[in-house]
Amino acid sequence: MKILVTGxxxxxxSHTVVELQKKGFEVVIIDDCSNASENVLxxxxxxxGITPHFEKIDLKEREKVQSFFKKYKDIAGVIHFAASKAVGESVEKPLLYYENNIGTLVYLLKELSHQQRSCFIFSSSCTVYGQADNMPITEDAPVKPAESPYGNTKQIGEEIIRDTCRVTPNLNAIALRYFNPMGAHPSTxxxxxxxxxxxNLVPFITQTGVGLREQLSVFGDDYxxxxxTCIRDYIYVVDLAIAHVKALQRLLKGENTDNYEVFNLGTGKGSSVLEVIESFERVSGQKLNYKIVDRRPGDIxxxxxxxxxxxxxxxxxxQYTLDQAMKSAWDWERKIRN
Known part of the structure; x- marks a missing residue:
């Protein structure tokens, strides 16, 4: 089966593409390379051992999206990652986030709604919960007013997909609300x-550890x-990628009980910023240069x-612990800086 992976x-x-190919899927990648490199191929x-098909397309250009689906008429499923994703940047540039994250989703769904049968996996986020009342957070926790434009685009994105599925019986979708991805493929x-x-925290930690950044700023120690310091659920990226494949297979096999479903993806364990720093210090055997600074807008x-x-x-x-995921991130960082 041919699967489109945007972003x-x-x-x-990229880690999801690897897991899809390992399961025998034929993958087509769309990416505009605004925050990635073609070298990833x-x-x-x-x-x-397989090079996926690659189309360099900016999904904000609707005509190019339409042309893509005319060229690839046999797409069995779509996993949609393409989006701007930084909380802090979204606070500073809200319109960029609304255009890039919402407009592109609409263009994709318009094309899929014309197909006889479509399977759609949406890259959502735990940010839709805002500051949840109870921990751990279940899928039934209320979606609260977003703390950032980035979080709001994920909320709006889910609403758009839900509304579209309601009136499009041929469209089946799963929104995966994941927490904080980290790490690198064990192959580096x-x-x-x-x-x-x-x-994001972990690449800033490893870049500081390798000397590329002078110092890490920890945003607030008075929470x-x-x-x-703030607490997040850090999940290993390969674990996360495997979950996307399982969600896709659920839709392709028709095992879903509704044509719009939601799943949380995390480890179930929270780690503070200082605990993540301590993890790095354990796996690297070196102290990290960091300082406590003021809180950052939009953080829960x-x-x-x-x-x-x-x-x-x-x-x-x-499957992976925080230390195992951190070690993979550190191994990757050292390799690319050599």
């Missing part, structure tokens, strides 16, 4: 490689947590997942 050269997308090929052929200054106090539904319904469970 397939990105961090999570070489890494995917090195791991799997692909990993997280942000363009410019990293917006109501045990050590005063804590978020970690209840993964019962994904465990029982998808038959999926995270």
């Amino acid at each position: 397939g050269l990105g961090f999570i997308g 070489k890494g995917i090929t090195a791991i799997t 052929e692909i990993g997280e490689l942000p363009i410019g200054v990293p917006q 109501p947590t045990e050590d005063g 106090v804590k978020a970690y997942a209840d993964t019962t539904r994904a465990n029982e319904v998808l038959g999926w469970k995270s």
